[in-house]
Amino acid sequence: MLDRRGALTVVSPPQEQENIAGQKPNDHCAVVGTIGRTSAYQNLLISLKSLQHRGQESAGIATFDGEVVQLKKGMGLVSEVFSERDQHLQTQLSGNVGIAHTRYSTEGSKTIENSGPFVISSAIGYIALSHNGEITNAAKLKDELKKKGTAFMTTSDSEVLLMEIAKDIGDNGIVNGLRIAMSKLQGAYSCSIMMNDRLLAMRDPYGIRPLSVGRAGDHFIVASESCVFDVLEGEFIRDVKPGEVVEITPDGIETLFSVPAKATAHCMFEWVYFARPDSIIDGTEVFQSRLNIGKMLARQDPVPADVVIAVPDSGRTQALGYSMESNIPYNEGLIKNRYSDRTFIMPSQKARSRAIKLKLNSVRSVISGQRVVLVDDSIVRGNTIRHIITLLRNQGATEVHVRIGCPPIISPCYFGVDMKTKDQFLASNKTVEKIREEIGADSLSYLTIDSLTSSLGKPSDSLCVGCLTGSYPISITGEKYALQSELENY
DSSP states (O other): OOSSSOOOOOOSOOOOOOBSSSOSOOBOEEEEEEEOSSOOHHHHHHHHHHTGGGOOSEEEEEEEOSSSEEEEEEESOHHHHSOTTOTTHHHHTOSSEEEEEEEOOSSSOSSGGGOSOEEEEETTEEEEEEEEEEETTHHHHHHHHHHTTOOOOSSOHHHHHHHHHHHHHHHHOHHHHHHHHHHHOOEEEEEEEEETTEEEEEEOTTOOSOOEEEEETTEEEEESSTHHHHHTTOEEEEEOOTTEEEEEETTEEEEEEEOOOSOOOEETHIIIIISOTTOEETTEEHHHHHHHHHHHHHHHSOOOOSEEEEOTTTTHHHHHHHHHHHTOOBOOOEEEOTTSOSBOOOOSHHHHHHHHHHHEEEOHHHHTTOEEEEEESOOSSSHHHHHHHHHHHHTTOSEEEEEESSOOOOSOOOSSBSOOOGGGOTTTTOOHHHHHHHHTOSEEEEOOHHHHHHHHTOOGGGEEOHHHHSEESSOOTTSEESSSSOOOOO
16 A cells, blocks of 8 residues: 555456467557546556557556545456456546556566566656566666665566665656666666656667557557557557656657667567557557568468468467468367466466367368368467477378478567576477477478568668577677677666
């Protein structure tokens, strides 16, 4: 509880969770902020539901009611934390300005303490923060702040980010303080920040994670993806530029300052997997990018087949593109159980396999007697694709040809994706032929990096492909640094 009027509600107990299939990379979270002349709550709630795909572990909303910050967050889906049956939420979370957050953890344990938004009371008033990304030098910054008397309540790098911002703002004012904080921060951060009744947004100089601004009715909104503005029947205005800090008011958007960088490093996985297909990220539509990926796969490594099917849901658009380019019919060969349990503790391979079976099943009439092209966006551990291939063969597929819409994942991500150790990647130190044997496919082809960048319509030097190459846009201890000279601090 923030003070006698603040409200922190935990709607479910802390719990250790793992993605049901345990195989797909997961993005850190979604961030939202809105300000207008009427209540912010409904816009925040609808925005969070629109971005549920970015994090299913926890959800939270913080608003400023004119005197204090009101905060509610809990473990679970947005609809579980903010039930429509709770008639008191709109009153409890009053105010015309607020921020919101959904989380999938990559740094810090899976507990309510580590869920966002984070809120503190400081010398300049209340500061609340929602953060998407990962601060790579959080441990160093945390040690330095502790030596100066800062106390920490969580293990989250987002709290370190907030405490660094609060200290620098308290010492130097908002604009200079944020500029100084950004000179210290390394890694990925797209943030919505509420300082009493003011709403700001900032994005790291590399633009690793997406962040955009739009308008709906009398509210201006900042969100991780542009699909939010469509759902709210509003309009997309523009992306927050890499290195930019903006203030959002009921009248519009103002750039406070911009920090230049020698390069951008947009995460390629946003287009390949993370973002909703109907979002536009940094000028590029996600749906069209995935369609291009599928077409490129068909050109790159064609194979005679009878049907193209996707691993739902993320591989569907890529499979459609493959079908369009190859003239092989597309069909729904795998059915996803949308009502299976969202998460499981899966300590064994047997448990993981059971979870996969519960989530996916095949359509016999589509598969039986057919040469199948199976399209997916990525392979991490390989358990899911291995199980699906076995399932297809058991349903009578005569051949299974696997096509993957990104190059092999061989290295960890340090910028907000839960891929941390090299030993979890099936492709580490293995040839494509060896991987094909292990998953049991008749053929296997990954998209090349050149084909990926061509599909996205982005220059190769504007993307972060560290997990594909082992070379990173930011200096990471023990890893290869993509730029020849250390980037300056800003």
